[in-house]
Amino acid sequence: MILRLVQLFPARLRHAYNGAGTSLPIPPKLAALESTQDNARARQWISQFRATQIPKTASGVVLSFSRSSGPGGQNVNKVNTKATLRCAIAEDWIPLWANAALKRSPHYVASSQSIQIASTVFRSQAQNISDTLFKLHQVIIEAASAGIKNETSEEQKKHVEDLIKVAEARRRMEKTRRKDVKASRKPPRPE
Structure with a gap:
């Protein structure tokens, strides 16, 4: 029976978001990511946050329950x-x-300055709780990653420089060709 349940539900929900012994990493106090050090600190926090799960007992997390809508027979009622x-x-x-990316999120509720996520995917309340916590985790990771600027590698910088050189050479060649075409239209100068 348990093996059958594991096969039915997606891998993301096999590990329940129950918060047993999970502490969330505290992000660095950065209002904006302006320097490479800020980006590095933000990347480090995101990698730590990805490895954790948001417990349902986390501060600020408020869960409420109601009857699902749609088909489902008498169980829905x-x-x-x-x-x-x-x-x-x-x-x-x-x-x-x-915060800026979270405020642009479709899950943002301006009146309470909070993120609201609902789940009716599963017939079980516990699985819907896990689904909402998983979605919150993903929304926060996406919003935190949105402001990070990636470093340009030396290889990529060289590639861009080469492209600029090729474009400049092509532009010069085209200008020379146009100059020759225009010069050929002029009558010869008398000597």
Whole structure:
């Protein structure tokens, strides 16, 4: 029976987001990512945050439940399986530099300055809770990664310089050709 359940549900939900012993990494206090050191610190925090799971007991996470809508027979009318999660974006474990991207997110609720995510995908309340926590995790990673500028490698810089040289040579050749065409149209000068 358990093996059958593991096969039915996606891999992302096999590990429940129950928060057992999970502490969220605190991001560096950066309002904006302006320098390469800021980008490096942000990348380090994102890699730590990816390795963790948001527990349902995390500060700022508020879960509410209601009846799901749509088909499902009598079970839909009796059981509160829909999970709705709200999380304020001012929490200390959410990076400051991600606030602008979070405010542009379709999950952002301006009146409460929070992120709201609902899930009715599964028939079980626990699985819908896990789904909302997973989605919140993904939204925060996406928002935090949006402001990071990647470093240009030396190989890529050289490639761009070569392209600029080729474009300049092509431009010069075209100018010379046009000059020769125009010169051939002029009558010869008397000597």
